Amino acid sequence: MKITKICCIGAGYVGGPTMAVIAKKNPHIKVTIVDINAERIAAWNDKDLSKLPIYEPGLAEIVEETRGRNLFFSTEIDKTIKESEMIFISVNTPTKTYGKGKGMAADLKYVELCARNIAEVATTDKIVVEKSTLPVRTAQAIKSILHNTGSDVKFDILSNPEFLAEGTAVQDLLNPDRVLIGGESEEAIESLANVYGSWVSQDRILRTNVWSSELSKLTANAFLAQRISSINAISELCEHTEANVNEVAKAIGMDSRIGPKFLNASIGFGGSCFQKDILNLVYIARSYNLQAVADYWEQVIILNDHQKRRFSDHLISTLYNTVSGKKIAMLGWAFKKDTNDTRESAAIYVADHLLNEQANIAVYDPKVNDKKVQADLNYLNTRTEEENKDLVQSYNDPYEVTKDAHAVAIMTEWDEFKTYDWKKIYNHMKKPAFIFDGRNILDKTEMEKIGFEYSSIGK
Numbered sequence: 001m002k003i004t005k006i007c008c009i010g011a012g013y014v015g016g017p018t019m020a021v022i023a024k025k026n027p028h029i030k031v032t033i034v035d036i037n038a039e040r041i042a043a044w045n046d047k048d049l050s051k052l053p054i055y056e057p058g059l060a061e062i063v064e065e066t067r068g069r070n071l072f073f074s075t076e077i078d079k080t081i082k083e084s085e086m087i088f089i090s091v092n093t094p095t096k097t098y099g100k101g102k103g104m105a106a107d108l109k110y111v112e113l114c115a116r117n118i119a120e121v122a123t124t125d126k127i128v129v130e131k132s133t134l135p136v137r138t139a140q141a142i143k144s145i146l147h148n149t150g151s152d153v154k155f156d157i158l159s160n161p162e163f164l165a166e167g168t169a170v171q172d173l174l175n176p177d178r179v180l181i182g183g184e185s186e187e188a189i190e191s192l193a194n195v196y197g198s199w200v201s202q203d204r205i206l207r208t209n210v211w212s213s214e215l216s217k218l219t220a221n222a223f224l225a226q227r228i229s230s231i232n233a234i235s236e237l238c239e240h241t242e243a244n245v246n247e248v249a250k251a252i253g254m255d256s257r258i259g260p261k262f263l264n265a266s267i268g269f270g271g272s273c274f275q276k277d278i279l280n281l282v283y284i285a286r287s288y289n290l291q292a293v294a295d296y297w298e299q300v301i302i303l304n305d306h307q308k309r310r311f312s313d314h315l316i317s318t319l320y321n322t323v324s325g326k327k328i329a330m331l332g333w334a335f336k337k338d339t340n341d342t343r344e345s346a347a348i349y350v351a352d353h354l355l356n357e358q359a360n361i362a363v364y365d366p367k368v369n370d371k372k373v374q375a376d377l378n379y380l381n382t383r384t385e386e387e388n389k390d391l392v393q394s395y396n397d398p399y400e401v402t403k404d405a406h407a408v409a410i411m412t413e414w415d416e417f418k419t420y421d422w423k424k425i426y427n428h429m430k431k432p433a434f435i436f437d438g439r440n441i442l443d444k445t446e447m448e449k450i451g452f453e454y455s456s457i458g459k
């Protein structure tokens with residue numbers, strides 16, 4: 001099928017950047033991103049590019065180049081579905097918060113709504129592309145909904161999981177390690193391969209069956225997360241043995257079979273994907289009665305929770321076993337640098353533990369505002385919104401946030417944190433002044449020279 005118009009349902013962290021790059025590289029294709037959230041669409045259409053709902057390095061420039069040319073943001077879902085030959089489903093698939101599979105399985109309610117919506121309004125043949133990360137065999141459900149419309153419209157379903165990482169989304173999209181397309185119809189697969197073929201060489205475009213494609217996405221995230229839990233497990237051992245986790249990571253990473261990436265010990269991984277996808281994998285394994293497989297992968301999450309918990313426990317015990325009434329300055333709230341996304345950020349959980357001990361939390365993140373910080377804490381439901389408001393303050397300035405603080409906790413590895421005047425920060429903190437470097441980004445010797453009591457992960 002010749003593709004002249006693409007519709008993407010879901011203007012989020014995945015849909016937004018992915019479609020912007022597809023539009024940039026395919027000026028002959030009209031790409032329209034639709035969303036039920038009118039406020040989000042308005043933000044994507046804002047003249048002021050600093051107001052885009054998603055912060056990603058390089059994204060604003062691409063939106064500026066393509067928006068109004070062949071990239072459009074709209075709430076007209078039915079109309080856009082109708083006119084497009086290819087429809088991407090890129091809505092969120094959060095962990096279920098109710099019913100069967102609560103806390104484990106992916107909630108496919110939005111994906112199903114999209115499929116029903118497409119089935120309802122389509123009058124011409126469509127290629128439907130699953131972009132959202134989905135449990136294995138979801139395509140089957142979509143297929144069943146689409147094929148039972150009673151009309152003679154033909155639907156081909158493809159799985160095309162996205163491997164971009166936030167913070168480097170644009171670069172990852174422009175130079176992907178691979179593009180994965182799973183499907184039954186060769187013609188549909190080639191239609192999508194041609195869209196990517198505008199900038200990705202064909203040998204990097206993998207064609208598989210639908211189920212392999214769906215499972216590969218879950219597996220990739222599980223393997224990546226497993227590496228972090230593995231190095232984090234070793235970091236705790238390092239702290240008891242005088243080994244240094246950075247040295248260990250370097251030494252093992254030089255083995256070409258292991259490789260150097262994704263070996264940074266940290267306060268634990270966050271983000272919308274790792275935890276959700278592993279829980280989902282565990283749930284699927286259990287549903288096939290594969291207990292050993294499920295237990296194996298679940299351990300990655302257990303270790304990650306342990307890492308977050310032990311960071312806050314260490315902070316509390318170092319501050320003479322009490323943080324009650326003490327100002328703890330958190331640098332960073334996003335789940336990693338170069339994004340404004342805070343989903344599952346370790347900072348949220350560490351703050352929550354410290355709040356249980358009646359700490360006063362002061363937050364500074366270059367891209368996250370107070371509204372988001374409060375919403376993240378309120379979502380946990382640990383205490384009332386008023387209590388969170390009382391105990392947690394956000395600041396716009398790294399020097400204000402650290403003033404009179406008993407401790408600084410580095411939660412996100414933002415580059416700017418390394419460039420601060422740490423002497424100035426030391427001078428206006430309470431003494432002894434503590435730094436808990438959850439990302440190992442500062443120099444221990446330098447910090448100790450200034451006078452800080454410095455501790456980091458795995459050293």
Ligand code: UDX
Binds near residue numbers: 014089091272
């Ligand atoms: C993506 C993937 O799709 C998800 O499967 C993956 O695991 C995480 O990343 P993401 O783009 O990060 O999701 O989600 P989000 O930023 O929440 O965007 C989803 C958008 O879909 C939202 O703007 C939401 O309003 C929209 N949506 C949701 C619809 O337009 N229709 C719906 O029925 C549901």
Ligand code: UDX
Binds near residue numbers: 166262266269270
């Ligand atoms: C991840 C996958 O990398 C991507 O391929 C997939 O499409 C979506 O999920 P993302 O969650 O955006 O991407 O970011 P990623 O760079 O993978 O980081 C995830 C978390 O792991 C962050 O909290 C990060 O700080 C942490 N991390 C990463 C570490 O703690 N140590 C590392 O060495 C690497």
